[in-house]
Amino acid sequence: QLDEDGGLDWNALMHAVKPETKCALIQRSCGYSWRQSLSVNDIGRAIKIIKMQNPECSVMVDNCYGELVESIEPPMVGADLMAGSLIKNPGGTIAPCGGYVAGKKKLVEAAAARLSAPGLGVDCGSTPGDIMRAFFQGLFLSPQMVGEAIKGSFLIAEVLASKGYKVQPLPRVPRCDTVQ
Numbered sequence: 001q002l003d004e005d006g007g008l009d010w011n012a013l014m015h016a017v018k019p020e021t022k023c024a025l026i027q028r029s030c031g032y033s034w035r036q037s038l039s040v041n042d043i044g045r046a047i048k049i050i051k052m053q054n055p056e057c058s059v060m061v062d063n064c065y066g067e068l069v070e071s072i073e074p075p076m077v078g079a080d081l082m083a084g085s086l087i088k089n090p091g092g093t094i095a096p097c098g099g100y101v102a103g104k105k106k107l108v109e110a111a112a113a114r115l116s117a118p119g120l121g122v123d124c125g126s127t128p129g130d131i132m133r134a135f136f137q138g139l140f141l142s143p144q145m146v147g148e149a150i151k152g153s154f155l156i157a158e159v160l161a162s163k164g165y166k167v168q169p170l171p172r173v174p175r176c177d178t179v180q
Contacts, residue, residue, distance in 0.1 A: 006035025008046060017053035024050050024057055028074070029065035029177040034168055037176040040070050044077025051078065058107060064088055065177040068146040081107040089149075089178060092141030094134050146178060153180035 001016060003009040017024060026046055030037045047059050061074040061082040067089035074082045081103035086095040101111045157171040157180055169175065
């Protein structure tokens, strides 16, 4: 739940999780919304609040646009599962399709079973063999491409703000994702 300025509504979160809540979803990036993206530390704080209310509740993070931007990732602060697109950050700008899930083994296996077919799990899927090279090249290039995207976002924010445009995030503010 978001508050008026687009950040997490911490007070509402304190009472949002019920004993029957099985899963909580946290979206790291603002995506196409005009709000602040969440830092991994904010995600960790939210996870602690969720788990205090219901320790059995799984927490899944939509990590799109956030991979490799900070020095830590959501599972390092308690996320049970995270997912993202290989077309964005971890694909290094060249992966033509695909996505990933990472986290607790049981949850990754459950996601894989839903993404393919019951009983098949991660043993097969719809990845054509002729794009595997692009996947691996993209993974290799991803740290550099994410760094370049962050540098570009600083420049774009600075130039547009100097011309009077409203920008989010503001120039010179640390980034949590690659969205400007």
